[in-house]
Amino acid sequence: MFVIVSMFFAFIDFGMTGRLTWSPVAVLGVAFLAGGIMVLQVLAAPNRTDKRPFLAGAALLVVAILLLPVTLALQSTETTTQSLPSVPFSSAVRRVQISVANDVGLIRITFEETETTLVRAEVVHVGGLFSAHYDGDVSATNATAGDTLTYSVTARGLGGLFFAGGHEVTVAVNRNLSTALTLTSTTGNILVDVSAGVTIRSIEATVATGGISVVGQDPSFVDGATIRATSTTGNLVLDLKEPAGGPGTVAAFLTTTTGQVSFAFARTPTAAARVQSQTTTGSIDWDAGRYTGTGALLFAPDESTYEVADLKFNVLLQATTGNILVG
Known part of the structure; x- marks a missing residue:
């Protein structure tokens, strides 16, 4: 039962992100769910001669209950802030095209008076019980053609699951640039x-x-x-x-x-x-x-x-x- 439930959630996770991004809390949550199902199946069965599913389910419940407090404490330290590569100021650039795609979390666009940068971005990797952060889950690219700068940010996560951590993406644009914005969020x-x-x-x-x-x-x-x-x-x-x-x-x-x-x-x-x-x-x-x-x-x-x-x-x-x- 544990394997079946795990494979079900793994399929959902892989389908959304293209990789398995589970945190320890997610694994223990699946263990708790599978253990509970196994115990209830035995209790509901008219013939309870085979105790192995009950014992296996009880073991999963005990392990999940004992380890969840520890993993929750570890998970609470996962919120981090990352500064993405900024684009230095150039008087030749007059226009900017900003594109931000965030699967889970907030997108914030602001404008600032500065002679240092054209665009700068910051992302908060928000921790959560089922946070799905991994190296490379947020990426930023930029390119300049003539007087136009294109700046893109992509933040991957478990789309549709508001409790899965996610990201808060803030992009600050030089206020002297003629601006076009394309912003997409699944949950946020x-x-x-x-x-x-x-x-x-x-x-x-x-x-x-x-x-x-x-x-x-x-x-x-x-x-x-x-x-x-x-x-x-x-x-x-x-x-x-x-x-x-x-x-x-x-x-x-x-x-x-x-x-x-x-x-x-x-x-x-x-x-x-x-x-x-x-x-x-x-x-x-x-x-x-x-x-x-x-x-x-x-x-x-x-x-x-x-x-x-x-x-x-x-x-x-x-x-x-x-x-x-x-x-």
Whole structure:
């Protein structure tokens, strides 16, 4: 029984990561589960003449119970912080394409004023009862072509298992670079904090189980810029305060299945927004002091101002079972 259960979990682990990444606690957890099943099978059997499965199951339970406290103590020391290779400053680089893929854990993007680096990244290897860290589970690459830098981070883990440790990946980008972001997480949140004056070309954020938050204070957008946030079970937030840029158009798409969608827009005199909301079973609420129109189609501040605005935001908010808030 222990072998069968172990092979089952090993198959899942190998299928998700391409290797066996189990910690001692995971092995003992399987031993405890298999031992319990074996004991219960004997107790439920009408004929209990063969005691060997009972003894074997009891032995697995005893070993797991005795060794779990020790391994838990060892596991508690596994949280570590790693600085990934940074890219030194170069005045020839004007644009950056950031790509981060994290199986389990947080992705955080920040911007900083610096003449030392173009991009730097830090990753926290979070310990856990079933942590799955190994050498090389996080990698970073970069390449420069002309005036564009491409920087990629990949963090591997047990996707879908929030208790499996995971990683917290933080990438700090030089605020003077025109930025495009592609962010993907299986289980975890994505946070993007756009500083004043930072130029955004695109933000593409996708998460299966977790939320996405994009917040900008005086951000700048190029004509044709896009913001796309997609989640299956998490909440989505897009908060833009006094965006700059134009003349041009920015498109934003926020889509979730079971979460809530929130859009906040504090406009400047040259910016306006058209907000379309779609929900199946949820409600649509909006700030009547900032928007005119119906819940399904709103304008900030009104349609006539939107038509002549230098910087237009076309926003589509979609939720299947969640609510939509427009403020």
